[in-house]
Amino acid sequence: MGVPKDGDDTDDVLLDRDAFVLSYNPKLEDPNWVSWRLSAADIGDVERQDDFRIDQDLPGGLYRVTPKDYAKSGFDRGHLCPSKDRSTSPEVNSLTFVMTNMQPQRPELNRHRWKEMEEFTRDLAIGRQKQLYVIAGGIFDANPKTIGHGVAVPKAAYKIIVVLEHGQGAKDVTAATEVIAAIMPNSKSVTSKPWTDYRVSIDEVEAATGYDFLGRVPEDVQRVIEAKRP
Numbered sequence: 001m002g003v004p005k006d007g008d009d010t011d012d013v014l015l016d017r018d019a020f021v022l023s024y025n026p027k028l029e030d031p032n033w034v035s036w037r038l039s040a041a042d043i044g045d046v047e048r049q050d051d052f053r054i055d056q057d058l059p060g061g062l063y064r065v066t067p068k069d070y071a072k073s074g075f076d077r078g079h080l081c082p083s084k085d086r087s088t089s090p091e092v093n094s095l096t097f098v099m100t101n102m103q104p105q106r107p108e109l110n111r112h113r114w115k116e117m118e119e120f121t122r123d124l125a126i127g128r129q130k131q132l133y134v135i136a137g138g139i140f141d142a143n144p145k146t147i148g149h150g151v152a153v154p155k156a157a158y159k160i161i162v163v164l165e166h167g168q169g170a171k172d173v174t175a176a177t178e179v180i181a182a183i184m185p186n187s188k189s190v191t192s193k194p195w196t197d198y199r200v201s202i203d204e205v206e207a208a209t210g211y212d213f214l215g216r217v218p219e220d221v222q223r224v225i226e227a228k229r230p
């Protein structure tokens, strides 16, 4: 769908791996975004590996977030690419447990509304046999609260889903393509509404993050699908 771009490339460290692609922000010590493709074939029954660990693929000189940074913080290690979305082998599942795939999430977000949207996404893949392109990340204040070494706590989490058929890509996206986006506050009160009440347009995610998403989709099509309101 194209690499998400904002006005400042200096805080986008790209890591392109088998399980997903991500952009790590060394200033925030968080991912800017994580993006992956999902279809029913990615979802299996392997157990969660739970091997949370430092991401050894980050370039030298950058701080590498460790599971200890989250210890006693009150925040969960919230997966962006979910463990269950990569569950056909222990090896591929383990790839989702690198700390660059995590953001500090309130338990009310991680274990409830965020998880429900993850389950909704897998239902599209399994129940409706769709091929999905998903992008997820955080929205940060100018001077965010931090935990551990300096891991910024996002004020909200966002997700964008593009719903396609098997074998389709950016060139197959049309003005009629189904897209789903949401912004959920990273706060206790997130459970006061169902997850679907947090749906927004992609334009709202672009405004809140400063990123242009779906850059490989023709501009006139982006304009239509990004403005679609739930």
Ligand code: MN
Binding pocket: 077, 078, 079, 110, 111, 114, 115
């Ligand atoms: Mn989670």
Ligand code: MN
Binding pocket: 206, 212, 213, 214, 215, 222, 226
């Ligand atoms: Mn865009």
